[in-house]
Amino acid sequence: MDGRTWTAALLLAGGLNTAGIAPADSASLREVYAATSAAVVTVFTREVIVLVDETPRIAKVEHEAAGVIISTDGDLLTAAHLVETADRIAVKLRDGRVLPARVVASEPAADIALLRLEELPEAVAVARLGDSDRMEVGDDIFIIGAPHGVERYLSVGRLSARSRPDQVGADLTLGEFFATDAHISAGVSGGPMFNTEGEIIGIATHLLGQEQAGPRVGFGVTSNAARRLLLEQRSFWGGFRGRWLTGLLAQAFNVPRQRGLLVERIAKNAHSPAALLGLRAGTLAARIGGVELVAGGDIILAIQGVSLEEEDGYPKARERLASLGTGDTVTMEIVREGEIVQLSAAIPAPE
CATH class of the missing domain: 2.40.10.10 (Trypsin-like serine proteases)
Structure with missing residues (x-):
């Protein structure tokens, strides 16, 4: 052709x-x-977020986008920004069936995510x-x-x-x-x-x-x-969305180091590492130095013992996270309400 x-x-x-x-x-x-079209699916997500606009408020939002099934195990690719902090994910197949799905790997730095159907149909187009x-x-x-x-x-x-x-x-x-x-x-x-x-x-x-x-x-x-x-590489899905705090923003939030990661949203579901760790998302829409953000959430200082203050700290931390398996422990050092707190949680086995 x-x-x-x-x-x-x-x-x-x-x-x-x-x-x-x-x-x-x-x-x-x-x-x-x-x-090819039979392998293409519609992806539905739902999450609760703090809207940053003229009237800041908490709202339940739903999104509809696309994905594509790439294996008979029910793995599918989609964009990370669609699912990174979703509380619920559902996938509609070509025959009209709507099945639950979960994130198994994600790389926000490339905006790509891997989902898996939680219920595997008898026959699925790939x-x-x-x-x-x-x-x-x-x-x-x-x-x-x-x-x-x-x-x-x-x-x-x-x-x-x-x-x-x-x-x-x-x-x-x-x-x-x-x-x-x-x-x-x-x-x-x-x-x-x-x-x-x-x-x-x-x-x-x-x-x-x-x-x-x-x-x-x-x-x-x-x-x-x-x-x-x-x-x-199986890039680790953290189940949260954050904003880097450096310079004046770091000073405004009293970050005890030169850089920290402000948690703005988290995925609230049984598979979310952020939820299992007990990370707290932002609750207050704010504008600081011309930057719109969601304040009030935890500020991450270190992940798996790697300080995010280091220039290559975040990539190093993600490499360590990617090597973890079921039963291994995820650790974070955070600032919460002015105090440094240590968080840890074991990675659960897939259901």
Whole structure:
């Protein structure tokens, strides 16, 4: 199949840009879509958060995005920002079944997470992980997601660039990202990016730019980064979202060291290490020095005996966490209400 002669004239894709693409291979795209879309799922999350806006308040929020099943064990890939602090995760399969799921590995620094279905259906469609290093700028790709609740929405485009993490988001420091002109929006996040052979070569995560300022650019973390961080290294899921406190922010919070990690949200469920440790999330929306944050939560100083004050402290701590198994102990040193407190909890066995 010559991917460069694809057509985007699929009615399933709705509103795709067809300029410059020959109609001869529309059947090929239909075939690849039919072969891959059954493995794409809709991911539903629910969590309680403190909203930081004109009227700060605690609210229950629900999100809907996408994911893709990659193994017959019920493992699936999605974006970390969708599930990192979710209290509840559910996955809707193509046949309409809705099953509970949990996070088994996550790397927020690359915005990629691995989930596992807690109930394994008798037959489950699986998509193949491809080799993203084989992709070149200009190659045709397609993404399947669920924008605005439209399940298995097909978006066609090209690989527009290879990007470093810092070119995509300030909080991203690991992995490699593909830029694409294919449609990416909130509901497409977590959706698989396929090559013309029907292999996953990325997971959609981010969208940059303002509509009124010109074309917006979509990004997806590469499949090889996902494989390395989640399947080979098993990046540890902490079950919390934090904000670094340095300089004036560290002084404002009376952090006893040069740097600390303020806990803003935690996942409150039976699998969450943050909940098992007894970490406390923020409860008060605040603006300090022009920075909007959620205050009142614990401030982490050290993880597994590694001080976060060190320049490479956080990566070192995550390496130690990734080596832990069932029954091993997670430890943290935190500041709570002005006092230094030691927390510890054993990693439970999967249910």
